[in-house]
């Protein structure tokens with residue numbers, strides 16, 4: 001083929017070989033070669049592309065996501081770029097009055113996502129442990145002296161230069177092994193703090209879930225019962241909320257508090273005052289996607305629940321200010337970015353959105369891709385990512401395990417609240433979850449644990465779940 005190209009181009013250069021003509025000939029020749037090569041490669045890949053079937057599965061999946069966004073997105077649309085990428089668009093004329101201080105722009109009306117990455121990430125989340133434990137620090141290289149120090153703000157990394165000192169700082173919040181398990185609950189409600197909650201009466205519906213997740217200073221009492229319910233199980237807290245926690249909890253002593261980022265003096269003071277179980281969150285930081293504590297609550301819920309229903313997130317059109325159901329409006333991060341991401345998550349089968357503008361629609365989820373469809377899209381995305389040379393092992397649940405550890409029956413150290421634990425926590429209400437016997441877990445959670453070889457998966461570093469710390473338990477109690 002190359003030879004043919006050469007002949008035809010040299011003949012076209014003609015009898016008068018001026019510099020210009022020669023240059024022209026060279027140009028034509030190289031175009032020829034490029035054309036021949038590219039046509040060679042495309043026909044080659046068309047006949048023997050090992051990815052063809054996976055791309056077809058993912059393209060079908062994209063069409064479903066697109067249809068789902070059209071049906072459920074309250075005016076949002078999805079433009080498909082390729083088998084992985086798509087762009088979510090708000091309708092023209094959407095009021096973008098939200099200034100993004102970080103990028104110094106008004107909030108954009110289009111958001112680009114990689115659906116393949118998103119589906120890999122969120123399906124992985126369903127198998128994760130998302131609270132920090134003693135076994136994690138034991139197994140992780142430099143777990144105590146390096147990593148633990150990073151989770152202790154102010155109290156000081158400099159005060160954590162040997163293991164026993166680090167332990168002192170973290171003891172109050174460090175269970176030996178995971179207190180919660182994947183698939184522990186069938187249905188969960190994650191309740192944000194949006195002022196929208198006062199436009200509906202979702203209270204009873206929220207209380208009908210197996211577990212309810214709230215965040216920070218969200219009050220739960222008779223005054224708001226009709227809107228946000230009364231059930232309380234988990235609460236994700238940031239430092240600013242620590243000082244008010246006793247008043248907010250108002251005697252709710254077994255509500256589990258999960259600290260969002262780092263332990264801090266204010267938290268230590270709070271822990272000493274309250275009998276509630278307190279743990280440290282061990283999730284990831286999403287750089288794109290949605291910001292805020294609400295997103296973290298979703299991550300936490302997804303690591304324990306089959307179905308995650310969200311209420312009180314700012315997800316309807318027409319926002320001009322950031323509202324909370326229990327206080328006056330205030331400044332907040334911008335809602336369009338979150339709204340787009342939550343809509344994507346709904347159409348990936350990760351969450352189900354409830355809001356005033358969706359309150360009247362019947363609870364019909366038939367346009368959200370089914371579990372089987374999601375599973376096959378996940379498998380296709382994983383094979384594409386790992387490439388043709390990947391071994392079967394790379395594709396199993398441990399393909400991302402970077403560090404392995406084993407914990408025996410009495411490994412891992414003292415259980416929170418046991419006599420060898422600090423006096424402060426001796427009377428905490430940890431026992432609702434932490435020492436519940438394995439056999440009392442929901443059947444699906446037990447089955448999952450056996451299927452995954454009694455292994456707990458934790459994130460290692462960074463914003464993805466590509467590297468995991470994996471801990472095998474030789475006995476379950």
Ligand SMILES: *[C@@H]1O[C@H](CO)[C@@H](O)[C@H](O)[C@H]1NC(C)=O
Pocket residue numbers: 162163164165
């Ligand atoms: C850790 O450091 C403290 C303070 O310097 C010291 O008292 C303690 O013995 C050390 N512990 C270990 C295990 O080295």
Ligand SMILES: *[C@@H]1O[C@H](CO)[C@@H](O)[C@H](O)[C@H]1NC(C)=O
Pocket residue numbers: 221250251
């Ligand atoms: C605290 O709970 C009690 C009932 O247990 C209730 O009477 C009281 O109003 C609550 N206080 C607040 C501030 O909600």
Ligand SMILES: *[C@@H]1O[C@H](CO)[C@@H](O)[C@H](O)[C@H]1NC(C)=O
Pocket residue numbers: 095097320
């Ligand atoms: C957009 O929002 C601003 C500020 O809230 C408001 O003044 C303006 O009328 C809004 N425009 C439209 C078209 O809704």
Ligand SMILES: *[C@@H]1O[C@H](CO)[C@@H](O)[C@H](O)[C@H]1NC(C)=O
Pocket residue numbers: 123124126127396397398447448449451452
């Ligand atoms: C999650 O766990 C299930 C077993 O319950 C397993 O079949 C599946 O492959 C795991 N998924 C991932 C992404 O690791």
Ligand SMILES: *[C@@H]1O[C@H](CO)[C@@H](O)[C@H](O)[C@H]1NC(C)=O
Pocket residue numbers: 450453454473474475476
């Ligand atoms: C998981 O734990 C159960 C109960 O202790 C045990 O029977 C089973 O052999 C364990 N599985 C693995 C793969 O270790």
